[in-house]
Amino acid sequence: MVQDRRFHLGWFLSFNTPYWNDVYSGNNGAEWMDGSFHIDMLQSLERAGFDLMMLEDSTKVPNTYQGSTKWDLAYGNFAPKHDPIPLLGILAAATKHIGVVGTMSTSFYPPYILARLMSTLDHLTHGRVGWNMVTSSGDLAAKNYGMDKLIEHDLRYEMADEYVRLVRELWHSWEPDALLMDRETGQYVDPDKVHTIDFEGRWFKSRGPLTTLPSPQGMPVFGQAGGSNAGRDFAAKYSEFILCASQGVEAMKEYRDDIRARMKFFGRDPDTCKVLFITEPIIGRTAEEAQVKKKVRYTLDEYQLHCSLSWLSAHTEIDFSTLDLDAPLPELSTNAHQTSLKSLYHMGDTVREIAETWWHHYINEDFVGTPEQVADAMEAAMDEIGGDGFLIETTVLTRSYIADITDALVPELQRRGLTRTSYTHELFRDNLMEF
Ligand SMILES: Cc1cc2nc3c(=O)[nH]c(=O)nc-3n(C[C@H](O)[C@H](O)[C@H](O)COP(=O)(O)O)c2cc1C
Known part of the structure; x- marks a missing residue:
């Protein structure tokens, strides 16, 4: 049997302004608010056979850096940002196959609201x-x-565990064949197939059932980071897919x-969760052109340095303006974000370098070069790691960057049989589990 060597592709981004102040920005800064940039982008991703677009979310306007919202707003780090959940509906209406993933917090959404929203979506x-x-x-x-x-951090996960058990019960509160639509008897739903859940946990309680009909996938596809x-x-x-921020083949x-071993421990088949590694490939017509693009990305002016520090402050809720830029990061x-904070210590010897x-x-x-060079490196990384794919992310999102990936890199991956050229199944979960 010929081995299926394909891996999955996704894109990770926010419902905020794409890069708006660049020669390739078009009129992005003024036009993203109604979702049109994201629709356009999703259609390009679908053309390239991506499995998913995933929209992050956070609902804060940070004021940690220098005790003010100045830098965060100036660069549009966490805000302005719109709610990604309504966007999912219009994204799907403009496409046919690709999965659309939204972020919702177990700490803020009442479980019933989340379950009903996701079922409707x-x-x-x-x-x-x-x-x-x-x-x-x-x-x-x-x-x-x-x-x-x-x-507190670990308690949040304990609560999330109970939360997920609750919403899963809600998604099963209707049996799959509860909809009768029997014209002869006039009966629309079989009431014997719709049940309360009477869930009473330590933190959450819900009676059920949901008001919504059983949905095509039954439950949304679960992702986590x-x-x-x-x-x-x-x-x-x-989880059925994971966003992994680890960098370098060994850490990936x-x-x-580790995830696969834990899944076995919990009695799950490790192939039912795809680990997707976040990366920002830099593509050029020649290796030299890619290096020039990389150099531009690596060069920060004073303004960008403040933005990076404000981003770090917002992420960790530690004010980086109080730290000595030329000293090592203190304990x-x-x-x-505990994992993000831990990873900073490997990013440089001083706060400035970090x-x-x-x-x-x-x-x-390794992912900087011509499409052939980057495809070589991705292929080698996947061979070494064992799977399951990559999630593209960039802070300098323009249509030009999207085309670098969808029109230059992906066709090369497809020619090698490494990524999909079409969608086999109707449902997002089935496509994700296909290989
Ligand atoms: C790549 C990545 C993406 C994330 N996206 C979001 C997000 O969109 N919204 C959010 O509230 N948290 C997000 N998080 C935070 C995680 O869900 C988690 O709360 C955080 O990493 C702390 O958990 P940890 O200590 O287990 O890493 C993200 C984390 C990572 C690493």
């Missing part, structure tokens, strides 16, 4: 919706929901092997 997308299960990080967003601070011990256990129990392989702790590296930390030196 699974209908609207004809079975192409996914849920990025986050517990949120940091206290600022929590304050928008009436909390003084966010729940946490890298801590608790985060990895949570992913291993429930360690992450995937710090956070209730926010801020510079952060600016482009998804660029892997």
Whole structure:
């Protein structure tokens, strides 16, 4: 039997302004708000056989850096940002096959609202919706929901575990054949096939049933991103794909092997969760052209340095303006992104170096070059790691960058039989599990 060597492709981004102040920006800064940029982009991704577009979310306007919102707003890091969930509906209406994934937090959404929204969206997308299960990080967003601070890190995951068990029960509160639509008897739904769930956990309670009909996929496809011990256990129990921020083949392989071992421990088949590695390939007509593009990405002016520091501050909720830029990063702790904070110590010897590296930390030196060179490197990485694919992310999102990937890199991957050229199945989950 010929081995299927294909791997999956996805794109990770926000519902905010694409790069708006560049020679390739077009009129992006003024036009993203109604979703038209994202629709255009999703159609390009579908043409290139991507499995999914995944929209992150966070609901804060950070004021950690220098105690003000100045830098974050100036660069549009966390805000302005629109709610990605309604966007999923119009994205799906403009495409036919690709999966659309939205982020919703178990710390903020009442479970019933989330379950009902996702079920409705699974209908609207004809079975192409996914849920990025986050517990949120940091206290600022929590304050928008009436909390003084966010729940402690590991407890958030314990609560998320109960939350997921609850929403799964809600998604099963209707049996798959509950819809009768029997013209003879006039009976629309079989009431014996719709059940309360009467869920009473430590933190959440819900009676059920959902008001929605069983959806094409039954449940959204589950995604997750946490890298801590608790985060990895949570992913291993429930996720069907994972966003992995690890960089370098060795760390990527360690992450995937670890998740697969944890899945076996929880009684799951490891092939039912795809680990997707975040990366920002840099493509040029020639190796030299790609190096020039990389150099541009690596060069920060004073303004960008502040933006990078404000981004780090928002992420960790530690004010980086109070740190000596030319000294090593001191020992710090956070209730926010623990894995991100830990990874910073490897990004440079001084705070300044860390801020510079952060600016482009998804660029892997091996994935800089001509389409052939980058395809070679991706192929080799996948052979070494064992699977399952890549998630493209860039902070300098333009149509020109999207075309570098969809019209230059992907055709080369397709010629080698490494990524899909068409979609076999109707449902997002079935395509994701195909290889
Ligand atoms: C690549 C990546 C993407 C993430 N996307 C989101 C997001 O969109 N919204 C959010 O609230 N948290 C997001 N997170 C945060 C995680 O869901 C998680 O809460 C955080 O990483 C802390 O968990 P950990 O300590 O297990 O890593 C993301 C994390 C990573 C690494």
